[in-house]
Amino acid sequence: MSYKTILVVIGISQFESDLRAAANLCASDGAHLSVLPIKIATLPPVGDFAAMSAAWLDERASDIEDLGKAVKEARNVLYGLGVSHDVVGRYAESMWLEHDLGERARYADVTVIGSSLRSDERLRAGVVEGALFHSARPVLLAADLQSATLRPRKVLLAWNASIESARAAREALDVMRNAERVNVVLVDPKPASGAASGKSGGEPGADIAAYLARHGIKVTVDRLPGAGLRVEDVLNQHALDTSADLIVMGAYGHSRIREKVFGGVTKAMIDVPVVPVLMVR
Known part of the structure; x- marks a missing residue:
């Protein structure tokens, strides 16, 4: 929009x-x-x-x-x-x-x-x-x-197949459609095995990439290993490595209380937004 x-x-x-x-x-x-x-x-x-x-x-x-x-x-x-x-x-x-x-x-x-x-x-x-x-x-x-823009050239979409990330992707369609490139990033995705579908599917990231491509968005899927790092650190570093102008992500997949007590990706990205972040709950 x-x-x-x-x-x-x-x-x-x-x-x-x-x-x-x-x-x-x-x-x-x-x-x-x-x-x-x-x-x-x-x-x-x-x-x-x-x-x-x-x-x-x-x-x-x-x-x-x-x-x-x-x-x-x-x-x-x-x-x-x-x-x-x-x-x-x-x-x-x-x-x-x-x-x-x-x-x-x-x-x-x-x-x-x-x-x-x-x-x-x-x-x-x-x-x-x-x-x-x-x-x-x-x-x-x-x-x-x-440093913020609503017309970014390069976008990082943090994807974990949650309702919140789906809302974020839908809300940012126009932003991503006008970008030169969108990197859909999954951290430690687990592909489904056998007949189980799993929320990320048999090939994590493929479904959301196809959805975005139908909207004319140029998509690259990046499946990244956590390597013992926190998810937010992996996302921020990849945003810097790919020169992303904007991170798009869903917010509070866990409860606010849990995030405040134990920490979480949303809280970390709110506290220290290394790259401008567009969040949707």
């Missing part, structure tokens, strides 16, 4: 680079840029002391003032860049952050998250999970949005 509305989520400081990069993404596709500056609301104090309550109200008022300044600053940055845009701030209660973000993201084709949220990891985690779990839209993550 084409991207006609791009949502970029920012904090209240150090976001100019992300804004300009998101504006460039929109300019290349003639898309509208929707900007969402977010500040997590200060939690109420524990207890019934009037002095504490007054301090809390003062702090919230200060937060809201800072958010208003960020909205004005964002508008000033975008003024004159020649892209259609809107900027609406959100003072979000922490317990509703994911739902609020997801609701807003449903009205965009993709949510973009860059480095400006790094200064508040609690906010970044809520934004990422809200976009993935509550928007039904893809999320584009990059350590530096200046």
